Amino acid sequence: MADEIQPVEVPQTPESPQAAEAPVETPAVETPQVPETPTWQQELEKLDAKELRKHPRIAGIIGSELQRAVQAEQERIRTEESRKANDQTEQELLRFSEENADYIREKYPKAYAHLMNLQKQRAQREVDGLRGQTRHEFAQQLGRAFAEIPEWKELTEADHEDLAKKVIGKSDDEVIPIFQKEATTKVANRMAQKLHDQLKAKDLAKEREAIRQEEAAKLLKNSEAPDTARPKGEPARVNVNNMTDEEFDDYWNKRFRN
16 A cells, blocks of 8 residues: 655745735733722722721721820829939938038948939039020020011021021030021021112112103104194193103003014
8 A cells, every 4th residue: 555645844935925924923012000099098088087986997096006105105204203203312312411421421431422423413414404494495585586587487498498407417505506597697698689679679760760751851852843823632742751650661662662
């Protein structure tokens, strides 16, 4: 039995019709994903605050935050009471040491040295506290003084940001002098700018009036001699002196700029 003849596949060339009809693949272009507001957030926006507070989870979060705030306040009160008690004990101990200084120095020299060091630290704390209070009061007075200056209210947000940057990282003793210097400079510059604008406006007003007077003189010089004949109507006259600023500007533009 003769062998069956197998079909031979002919490779397609670019010139063959099949190759010409092959589709050209184009790269897929990814469209940017626009973030959408989650549905649960949209629903929360629609709910009333009273209804939200009734939800067990929301109520639990609020209760937890409230409990944390209460605990923090209680801890602050305990710390303040402990500080006051220690301060009172320290004060009584120092008063006792002052009343019995000779006896304690002779019998208990180490304790006496410790008490003297304690008294020195207490005096330094009182001085620091007084300096801090004085600094705070001076800062308040300085702020009120600047608040009464009209130009201070005209400073922009960028000006206040620049002032804040000037005092970042400075010590308490450096903050007030730096702030006072920079704030005074900004207010003075604002005052100078306003004065410059006012003087410029006055100069423009004088220049305008001078031009108006000059134009009136020209009109008077170039006017025709009066006619003895009875006029048929009211003659048209131009009196720039009686014009308002808007009328004079309109007259000037029509006469010299058109």
